[in-house]
Amino acid sequence: MSGVVLLLSDDRAQYTRLLRPRTLLAVFLASTCGAQVRFTSQTDRIQVEIDGKPFTEFIFSGADVAKPFLFPLRAASGTYVNRMWPVVNTVAGEAHDHPHQKGLWFAHGDVNGVDFWSSEKANKETKHPGKIVIVGRPETTTPGTITANFNWLDPQGSVLLNENRTMTFYPDPAQRIIDFDITLTAKRDVTFGDTKEGTFAIRLRTELQEEKGNGHIVNSAGQETEKEAWGKPANWVDYYADVAGEKVGIAIFDHPDNPRHPNRWHVRGYGLFSLNPFGTAAFTDKPSDSDMMKLAPGKSLHYRFRVIIHPGDAESAGIEQLYTAYTKGQLH
Numbered sequence: 001m002s003g004v005v006l007l008l009s010d011d012r013a014q015y016t017r018l019l020r021p022r023t024l025l026a027v028f029l030a031s032t033c034g035a036q037v038r039f040t041s042q043t044d045r046i047q048v049e050i051d052g053k054p055f056t057e058f059i060f061s062g063a064d065v066a067k068p069f070l071f072p073l074r075a076a077s078g079t080y081v082n083r084m085w086p087v088v089n090t091v092a093g094e095a096h097d098h099p100h101q102k103g104l105w106f107a108h109g110d111v112n113g114v115d116f117w118s119s120e121k122a123n124k125e126t127k128h129p130g131k132i133v134i135v136g137r138p139e140t141t142t143p144g145t146i147t148a149n150f151n152w153l154d155p156q157g158s159v160l161l162n163e164n165r166t167m168t169f170y171p172d173p174a175q176r177i178i179d180f181d182i183t184l185t186a187k188r189d190v191t192f193g194d195t196k197e198g199t200f201a202i203r204l205r206t207e208l209q210e211e212k213g214n215g216h217i218v219n220s221a222g223q224e225t226e227k228e229a230w231g232k233p234a235n236w237v238d239y240y241a242d243v244a245g246e247k248v249g250i251a252i253f254d255h256p257d258n259p260r261h262p263n264r265w266h267v268r269g270y271g272l273f274s275l276n277p278f279g280t281a282a283f284t285d286k287p288s289d290s291d292m293m294k295l296a297p298g299k300s301l302h303y304r305f306r307v308i309i310h311p312g313d314a315e316s317a318g319i320e321q322l323y324t325a326y327t328k329g330q331l332h
Contacts, residue, residue: 037144037169046138046146050171053078058146058167059103060134066119067132068150068165071103073202075248075309076174083203083271086122093206099123101203101272104307106182107132108278110193111161114154117197130154132163144169152184159187170331175317176309177331183302186295194292196231196266196282200305201274202250208241210269215241217267218314220323226269231283233262236323238314239273247312251319253326255304259293275305 038049045059053074060068071087072080084091086099099122109117111130119129131153138148145168152161166181180200207213210226218224219234229237235256240249252275254263264283266274276282280291295301306326310317325332 037171039140039144039146041138041140046140048169050076050169050176051173055169055176056103058138058148060138060148060150064121066100066121066129067105067107067116068134068148069103069105070178073104073250073307073309074176075246075311076172076176077246077248077311079243079246079248081202081205081208081248081250081309083205095206095212095270098203098272101201104202106163106165106180106200108192108199109195109197111152112154112189112191113193114152114160115197116152117199128155130160135162144171160190161186172331174311178307180303180305180307182304183300184295185300186297188297190295192278192293192295194279194281196276196279198266198276198278199274200252200276200303201266201272202252202307204239204250204271204273205243206271207243208239208248208250209271212270213241215239215269215271216313217269219265220262220320226267229265229267231264231266231279233264235262236319237265237267237273237275238317238319239267240310240313240317249310249313249317251308251310251314251317251322253306253308253323255306256327258303258305259301277303 040047044061045057047057048055056070056073058070073082074080082103085094085096087102100118100120107116109115114128114130115126116130118126132150135149135151138146140146147166150163151159154160162185164183168179170177208215217229217239219229219237221234223229236251236253238249238251260277263275263277264279266276278293280286
């Protein structure tokens with residue numbers, strides 16, 4: 001292959017980028033009730049197609065990859081919902097800030113004082129940057145699942161945590177749904193610092209933002225806007241807007257079995273949309289060392305999240321009903 005062209009925008013494909021040559025390793029196809037999830041594995045990523053249309057790429061290694069991420073993320077219509085910069089530099093009007101906020105990622109800003117949240121090389125000022133490194137190769141299995149193992153390394157290369165991650169992609173004609181099942185196992189005594197810089201997050205495109213676009217934030221408690229929803233515990237948060245005449249939104253669900261559920265949300269008007277299970281004092285008036293999560297060697301934390309990219313707003317998409325289905329192990 002001389003290169004791969006990745007379509008980044010809506011059905012009209014306004015923006016493209018030419019990726020460097022990579023070896024095509026494998027193609028996996030999962031079929032459910034006639035709908036299909038297709039994986040194409042390459043040396044540093046796995047491309048995901050749903051019903052013959054590109055959905056996202058799971059990017060897990062590379063010189064500029066300090067943590068794995070999904071990029072870009074598209075609605076069933078083909079409209080992308082995440083900011084493209086800094087992976088793609090050709091989208092006019094995008095803010096060029098926070099270069100570590102790429103696609104959809106899972107990381108935390110303080111693990112034994114090591115920063116896994118903003119550890120990209122572009123952040124020259126980051127102290128004690130860590131790196132989340134793939135172990136072996138991801139596995140793709142039916143029905144549309146990627147399983148991967150990662151080591152969370154401190155600046156000296158020592159392992160603080162092992163992460164086992166399963167992502168399940170579901171074919172659906174109107175929505176794009178991903179389930180995340182993540183287990184973090186401590187390799188030494190570990191303390192998750194109480195910081196707002198975490199943890200399960202996406203940076204949204206300009207049109208979806210509350211500040212620069214026409215984005216609207218709402219959570220399961222009925223709180224709206226950054227002012228009301230930031231730092232508040234909630235079962236789910238939805239962020240939706242009108243994008244070139246199409247109303248589209250993205251919801252993140254916090255599973256009721258997650259530690260500290262319902263967890264707090266680091267959701268911003270500039271488009272950062274993050275669920276943070278480790279921040280307490282960062283969002284409240286508690287002392288900073290009063291409630292930090294700690295793990296002894298060999299002990300684990302287990303988290304489950306669901307992401308739904310949907311047409312319409314939170315009400316018309318039935319996000320509350322979809323959350324109830326999620327708690328019962330159902331899609332709808």
